[in-house]
Amino acid sequence: MIGTLLCCSKMAEISAPPPPPPNGLILRLCTSRPRMWANGTIIRVGFLSGSVAMREKVIQYASEWFEHANLHLVLVNIHEADVRIAFTPGQGHWSLVGTDCHNERGHQQPTMNLHLNDWTPGRVFKRTVLHEFGHVLGFLHEHQSPVMGIKWNRPAVLAYYRKIGWKDTDVEENVFKQYDHDMSQSSRFDRLSIMLYAIPSDFTNDGFSVGWNDKLSAMDKDFAAKAYPKQPRVFFPC
Numbered sequence: 001m002i003g004t005l006l007c008c009s010k011m012a013e014i015s016a017p018p019p020p021p022p023n024g025l026i027l028r029l030c031t032s033r034p035r036m037w038a039n040g041t042i043i044r045v046g047f048l049s050g051s052v053a054m055r056e057k058v059i060q061y062a063s064e065w066f067e068h069a070n071l072h073l074v075l076v077n078i079h080e081a082d083v084r085i086a087f088t089p090g091q092g093h094w095s096l097v098g099t100d101c102h103n104e105r106g107h108q109q110p111t112m113n114l115h116l117n118d119w120t121p122g123r124v125f126k127r128t129v130l131h132e133f134g135h136v137l138g139f140l141h142e143h144q145s146p147v148m149g150i151k152w153n154r155p156a157v158l159a160y161y162r163k164i165g166w167k168d169t170d171v172e173e174n175v176f177k178q179y180d181h182d183m184s185q186s187s188r189f190d191r192l193s194i195m196l197y198a199i200p201s202d203f204t205n206d207g208f209s210v211g212w213n214d215k216l217s218a219m220d221k222d223f224a225a226k227a228y229p230k231q232p233r234v235f236f237p238c
């Protein structure tokens with residue numbers, strides 16, 4: 001696999017409502033600038049597996065991002081696809097970020113895997129597709145912002161992820177690692193962002209927690225619109 005692999009959404013549901021973040025905590029939504037698409041790009045999506053119903057749900061949910069970003073999603077034959085989606089059980093949810101999909105040249109090699117099926121609850125199906133397509137647009141994990149201040153209880157986090165089959169290196173890459181300022185641009189933190197993992201309070205040393213986010217937040221939509229503006233910027237001479 002070439003490029004940045006992001007493993008997502010393997011954590012159990014959190015039922016308790018999350019408390020507000022600690023005062024003064026500043027977090028940011030990130031994008032990977034080198035992997036962003038040219039504004040107005042048509043992103044071609046194909047499927048390697050999955051039922052017709054599953055494919056239709058992916059397109060339906062993913063399309064929500066494209067209502068706000070000046071990018072276009074089209075469904076194509078797998079041999080023509082930029083984004084190749086598989087539904088391989090046991091492989092988790094992951095996606096290459098932005099244009100990294102072009103580095104994966106094998107036409108039968110997925111650039112995204114969704115561990116979903118026809119029986120997956122609609123809420124889980126939707127949030128997973130939205131999160132992974134956020135990566136397709138070049139967006140990164142909110143909890144890994146370079147200005148992120150989560151005080152991780154590392155032993156508790158590592159113990160949890162080991163139980164569900166993650167290697168410690170996966171946890172470092174997808175949970176603990178903070179992005180460099182040079183590789184990301186960001187806006188203000190949005191605890192409702194679809195790009196944020198759920199964080200139970202016992203994962204942190206100060207009680208900070210976040211529940212599952214199931215839909216695009218207002219800031220997600222605004223961020224997509226600013227990253228890929230639909231209206232050309234007009235500059236008037238002085």
Ligand SMILES: [Zn+2]
Nearest residue numbers: 006007008131
């Ligand atoms: Zn992710």
